[in-house]
Amino acid sequence: MKYPRNVAVLGGNRIPFARAGKAYKNVSNQDMLTAALDGLVARFSLQGELLGDVAAGAVLKHAKDFNLTREAVLGSALDSRTPAIDIQRACATGLDGISLVANKIALGQIEVGVGGGVDSTSDAPIEVSNDLRALLHRLNTAKTTKDRLKVLKDIRPGHLKPSAPSAAEVRTGLNMGQHQALSTERWGITREEQDEIAYNSHKNLMEAYEKGFFDDLMTGYQGLDRDENLRVSTREKLASLKPVFGGSEGTMTAGNSTPLSDGASTVLIASEEWANEHGHQPLAYIRDIHTRSVDFVNGADLLSAPAYAAPEMLERHGLTLDDMDFVEIHEAFAATVAMILKAWEDEEFGKNELGLPGAFGTVDPAKLNVYGSSLAAGHPFAATGGRIVASTAKMLYEAGPGKLALISICAAGGQGTVALLESAR
Amino acid sequence: MMVIEHDKLPTFGQTFSAAALQAVRMKAGKESEGTLPDTQARAKVTADRAVYADFAHLVGDSVATHLHPGYIHALGFPLTMSLLVRKDFPLPLLGMLHMTNRVTQTRGIEAGEEMEMIASIGNARPHYAGTLLDSVVTVLVDGEEVLVDTAGYLVRGSELGGPRPERPEREEFTPGIPTAQWKLGADAGQRYAKVSGDANPIHLNSLTSRPFGFKKPIIHGMYSASRAYSATGVGSNGPRDWFVEFEAPIALPGKVQFATSREGNRVSYEGWREGRGDKPARRHFNGYVERG
Numbered sequence: 001m002k003y004p005r006n007v008a009v010l011g012g013n014r015i016p017f018a019r020a021g022k023a024y025k026n027v028s029n030q031d032m033l034t035a036a037l038d039g040l041v042a043r044f045s046l047q048g049e050l051l052g053d054v055a056a057g058a059v060l061k062h063a064k065d066f067n068l069t070r071e072a073v074l075g076s077a078l079d080s081r082t083p084a085i086d087i088q089r090a091c092a093t094g095l096d097g098i099s100l101v102a103n104k105i106a107l108g109q110i111e112v113g114v115g116g117g118v119d120s121t122s123d124a125p126i127e128v129s130n131d132l133r134a135l136l137h138r139l140n141t142a143k144t145t146k147d148r149l150k151v152l153k154d155i156r157p158g159h160l161k162p163s164a165p166s167a168a169e170v171r172t173g174l175n176m177g178q179h180q181a182l183s184t185e186r187w188g189i190t191r192e193e194q195d196e197i198a199y200n201s202h203k204n205l206m207e208a209y210e211k212g213f214f215d216d217l218m219t220g221y222q223g224l225d226r227d228e229n230l231r232v233s234t235r236e237k238l239a240s241l242k243p244v245f246g247g248s249e250g251t252m253t254a255g256n257s258t259p260l261s262d263g264a265s266t267v268l269i270a271s272e273e274w275a276n277e278h279g280h281q282p283l284a285y286i287r288d289i290h291t292r293s294v295d296f297v298n299g300a301d302l303l304s305a306p307a308y309a310a311p312e313m314l315e316r317h318g319l320t321l322d323d324m325d326f327v328e329i330h331e332a333f334a335a336t337v338a339m340i341l342k343a344w345e346d347e348e349f350g351k352n353e354l355g356l357p358g359a360f361g362t363v364d365p366a367k368l369n370v371y372g373s374s375l376a377a378g379h380p381f382a383a384t385g386g387r388i389v390a391s392t393a394k395m396l397y398e399a400g401p402g403k404l405a406l407i408s409i410c411a412a413g414g415q416g417t418v419a420l421l422e423s424a425r
Numbered sequence: 426m427m428v429i430e431h432d433k434l435p436t437f438g439q440t441f442s443a444a445a446l447q448a449v450r451m452k453a454g455k456e457s458e459g460t461l462p463d464t465q466a467r468a469k470v471t472a473d474r475a476v477y478a479d480f481a482h483l484v485g486d487s488v489a490t491h492l493h494p495g496y497i498h499a500l501g502f503p504l505t506m507s508l509l510v511r512k513d514f515p516l517p518l519l520g521m522l523h524m525t526n527r528v529t530q531t532r533g534i535e536a537g538e539e540m541e542m543i544a545s546i547g548n549a550r551p552h553y554a555g556t557l558l559d560s561v562v563t564v565l566v567d568g569e570e571v572l573v574d575t576a577g578y579l580v581r582g583s584e585l586g587g588p589r590p591e592r593p594e595r596e597e598f599t600p601g602i603p604t605a606q607w608k609l610g611a612d613a614g615q616r617y618a619k620v621s622g623d624a625n626p627i628h629l630n631s632l633t634s635r636p637f638g639f640k641k642p643i644i645h646g647m648y649s650a651s652r653a654y655s656a657t658g659v660g661s662n663g664p665r666d667w668f669v670e671f672e673a674p675i676a677l678p679g680k681v682q683f684a685t686s687r688e689g690n691r692v693s694y695e696g697w698r699e700g701r702g703d704k705p706a707r708r709h710f711n712g713y714v715e716r717g
Contacts, residue, residue, distance in 0.1 A: 026478035031488040038489065038660075075487045077660060221490065222474060223537050 003106035006272050008282030008424055012116075012390025013040035014265035015221035016228065017378035020121040023224045024262040029058045029065060032221070032264035033072040033118040036383075039219030040114065040266045041077045044280060050079040052110020055097035056117050056266070057087045059381040059412075060124045060165055068118075090411035091332065092291065093117045094265060094385020095419060099289040101269050111274040115389075117382025118264035124165055132159040169412065171297045176332065176412065177257060179302035181246030184335040186301070187342050191251035194334035195238040198256040198375045201331055202233035205372025208391075213371060217390050229259050229378040256334035261378030265386030267393075282424035284393035284405075288313050289419045296414035303336045305416025306408035307343040308353065311360045313418050319404070321361035326395055326405035328388050329363075331374040336410055341368075370395065385409060389419070396423035431468040431504065437624050440506035444518040447510050451517050460585075461558065462513045466504045466544045472496065472536045480620040484648065486655040491533030491662045495651025497540070498528065498574050499621035501562035504544035505576070509560070514546070516556070516580045519637070523646045524557065525577035525670050531717070532571055533662040534564070541565040549586040553593070555579055556586035600697050600706045603682040605656065607696070609644055611678045617648040643674040649681070649696060649710050657685055657692035657714045664717025672708050673698070681709060690716040 015036050018024040024032060033056060041047055056069040065071070070084035089096045098115030105113065128136070135151055142148040168175045174182075184194075208214060209226055218225075233255070243250035244257065268280075275282050292309035294300035306329070314320060321327070321344065329337045343349045344360040354360055371391055374384055392405045403423040410416045478488045480496045509518040534540065541564070548559040557579055564572040614628030626633035627643055634642040650669040659665065675681055681696045695711035 026475045027488045028482070031478070031481075034487040035489055038662075072487075074658070080658065219490070222488070 003287070005106050005108060007102045007105045007286045008270055008272055008275050009284045009286060009389060009393035009421070010268045010270055010275055010280045010282055011040075011043065012217055012265065012267040012386055012393070013037075013043055014218055014383065014387055014390065015039070015263055016218060016224040016226050017261045017263035017380055017383065017387075018222070018224055018228045019378065020260035020262060022122075023222050023228055024120065025122040027120075027222065028123055029061065029068055029118045029120050029264075030071050030075065032120065032262065033068065033116070033266075034075040035219070035221050036116065036118070036264035036266045037072055037076045037078070037114065040268055042219070043216065044268055044278075047077045048079050049082075051082045051112050051114060053101055053104060053113040054078075054082060054084040055087055055100040055113065055115050056084070057093045057097060057382050058117065058119050059088060059090055059093060060119055060121065061086075061088070062125045088382070089291070089415060089417065090413055091330065091379070091381045091384060092409045092411040092415060092417035093382035094387070095289065095389065095407065095409050095417045096291070096385070097382075098267055098269060098286070098385060098389055099417070099419070102286045102289065105269060105271050112268070112270040114266050114268055116264065116266035116386040117384075119380035119382045120262045121260040121380070122262050126162045126164050129159055129161055129163055135159065167412070169296070169302065176302070177245035177252060179296070180333045180335050181250055181252055183301040183303065183339050184246065184251060187339045189251065189335050189338045189342070191239075193338050194251055194256040195235060197331065197334035197337050198238055199233055199235055201334075201369060201372045201375035202231060203372075204370060205230050205376035206232065208371035213391075213394070217394065227377045229261065230376050252333060252335055256375065258332060258374045258379040261380045263378065263380035263383045265383040265390065267386045267389050283397040284421045284424050287420040287422050288316065289417065291415060291417040293416070294414040300414060301339060302412075302414050303332055303410040303416075304339060304343060305414055306410050306418050307340045307349070307416075309416045309418040310406055310408055311344075311354050311356070313420060314406070317420065319420075321363055321406070323404055324363075324406045325367060325399055325403040326370060326392060327363045327367050328369060328373065328392050328405060328407045330379075330384055330388065330409040331369065332379070332410055334375060337369075340408065385417075389421070392421055396421055397425050399423060401425045427462070427464045429464065429466045429507070431466060431507070434468050434470060434500075434503045435507045437503060437506070437622050440503060440510050441624070443510035444506070447514075448517050448519045459515045461515070461546055461549055462511070464508055464511065464513070464545070466507050468504055468542055470500050470540050470542055471538070472500070474536060476620060477536060483616055483620050484651040484655050489660065489662070490535055491660070492536055493651060493654065493661055494528045494530060494572070494574070494665065494667055495647055495654055497534065497564060497572060498526070498562070498576075498647055499623065500540070501542045501544060501564070501574060502621070502623055504542055505546070505560045505562060508544055508546050516583055516585065520581060522579040522581065523576060523671055524579050525668070526647065526650060527575045527669075528572065528665070528667045530572040530665050532664060534566060534571060538566050551586040551589045552579055553590050555581040555589070556583040558586070598697070598706060598708045600682060600699070600708075601684050603684050605683045607652070607681040607683055609675065609677055609679045609681065611642075613644050613648070613677050614642045617645050621645065621647065623647070639674070639676075641676040643676055644679070646671045646710070649675065650712065653683070653694045653696065653710070653712065654714055656683065657694060659692060659714050659716055666715040666717060667712070669710055669712035671710050675709050
């Protein structure tokens with residue numbers, strides 16, 4: 001399985017990720033996406049450039065933002081005739097935006113585009129209640145003052161209570177954390193395992209900043225020049241936190257779960273021809289992207305879809321985990337990463353779920369999330385894909401020719417999108 | 426020259442009550458038109474991110490790294506006011522009309538940068554309806570001049586600028602095709618007052634505007650200018666030359682026809698009121714933004 005044409009990642013730009021209600025509390029999704037996009041434009045001299053397409057989105061989106069990405073393009077320094085599309089697949093939105101643009105390039109429909117995403121929990125939409133909405137629509141269609149008064153008479157104080165979005169699954173009523181807590185228990189994942197993943201995430205991200213790794217991947221915004229959630233973390237501090245999911249005996253804490261965040265990311269993707277013409281060195285090639293979902297409504301682990309998607313994708317290329325030089329598993333929760341790794345190492349899972357002769361394989365810890373991931377950086381849902389793809393592409397380029405990386409992102413709705421990247425050096 | 430250092434920007438309320446006292450004082454006193462005093466007011470100012478975000482959103486911009494020059498004008502405005510209401514200033518502030526505004530910047534100013542603002546009033550010259558004068562706010566960052574904001578004001582009936590010329594013929598205005606339409610609600614002035622700090626009663630509601638000769642409140646000139654600036658889409662991240670001329674006030678609530686046109690590095694704009702019946706179309710403002 002090969003793309004008809006090489007699809008090159010030329011680089012990316014994101015703004016630092018902020019904690020909810022902090023540095024970006026005054027700004028909107030459109031502000032953040034525009035800022036990330038304009039940083040990319042500046043880095044790659046795209047002022048006035050007409051791109052083939054820009055695909056991005058936000059998971060938490062106001063109704064008025066139906067054309068969010070196009071509005072960000074119009075507000076950016078790109079040629080305003082550049083088209084744009086809004087997409088949404090929960091936490092995989094960013095990676096799927098990249099996928100959409102990559103596919104167009106692979107098919108020769110366009111030469112260059114941008115994929116990315118943005119999310120704000122600080123400015124999450126708040127809606128009126130269903131009852132009030134129905135009344136307001138009635139009020140709108142009422143013809144006479146008498147009819148209007150009749151509608152107004154039906155409004156009760158209880159109707160005025162607004163409803164904020166929650167991360168709960170519609171069909172199960174459980175939120176992400178509660179779902180993961182069930183999976184954490186089922187897979188027997190310990191507190192220590194989770195805290196170690198969280199500790200490494202902060203340690204690795206801090207090292208990446210100290211090395212200047214993000215200097216050409218990020219532009220400061222609103223006075224922030226690094227991810228707001230990043231801290232000098234100690235194992236003792238992590239061990240001292242109280243559980244937030246799974247009851248008093250739970251193992252999931254605020255330290256080993258991702259914080260609610262705000263941020264945006266963009267990735268520049270092009271054909272090799274376009275890259276050459278414009279004098280940009282490709283960092284990595286996107287070899288494949290694949291999505292799979294699981295039947296969590298009937299008991300499958302909500303965030304386990306990547307455990308299926310990755311083996312399916314790698315099999316298409318005759319590759320295994322051992323062939324990977326980097327493995328990037330989005331840290332929705334530390335327990336999610338531990339669960340996916342355990343599933344791949346599990347004989348039964350390999351046989352029964354993946355149809356393999358045995359376990360799918362083991363990830364060498366030295367290859368896993370080497371520059372930190374969402375636990376340290378934060379996780380503005382739709383912005384995570386762009387963060388991981390741009391960083392991974394740069395890691396691959398630095399690592400040298402032929403190096404391969406697997407990217408895995410779990411998403412609400414029991415979904416998971418994975419990608420295979422190869423160094424372009 | 427006298428220099429007045431402000432540790433903190435004077436508030437609009439303070440300067441406006443001083444303006445009211447000044448008006449009373451001038452009514453009681455004789456027409457004493459002397460010369461403009463050579464006074465400077467200085468203050469160090471840094472943008473408030475939350476207020477700035479509201480400003481940018483209100484004038485149709487997104488919150489970027491660099492400040493919208495309309496916001497910088499709003500920041501410097503109290504400093505200008507503090508000079509206009511001083512006892513040694515010979516003309517009444519109340520009733521002054523904002524006729525033109527020009528901002529030239531050599532580079533974009535980032536939201537986190539501390540700006541040193543220097544305000545002065547000068548360049549009195551005659552106008553058919555009175556005296557024109559310039560209120561200049563110069564903005565320095567790290568001691569380097571990066572922005573000059575020049576507001577042209579008309580003091581009606583004043584002879585201070587010298588003998589007044591004849592009133593020229595008003596140019597015929599033929600509107601083009603609008604590229605956008607602005608719908609301004611009755612509260613548009615209140616909203617802009619909140620983000621700009623300019624709570625001049627003529628902009629707030631009909632009760633407060635009436636004593637000043639406006640049956641209905643009118644929108645701030647700098648709201649229209651700032652919104653027009655955003656609409657040109659040139660951004661604020663480099664050298665810019667921005668000009669606006671105010672021709673007729675926009676009463677609230679109101680509808681404005683708006684058009685931009687691009688020519689090289691310059692985007693011109695104008696806003697007007699549609700003609701209705703035998704009332705001809707009337708231009709509210711026109712101007713341009715040019716990339717340096």
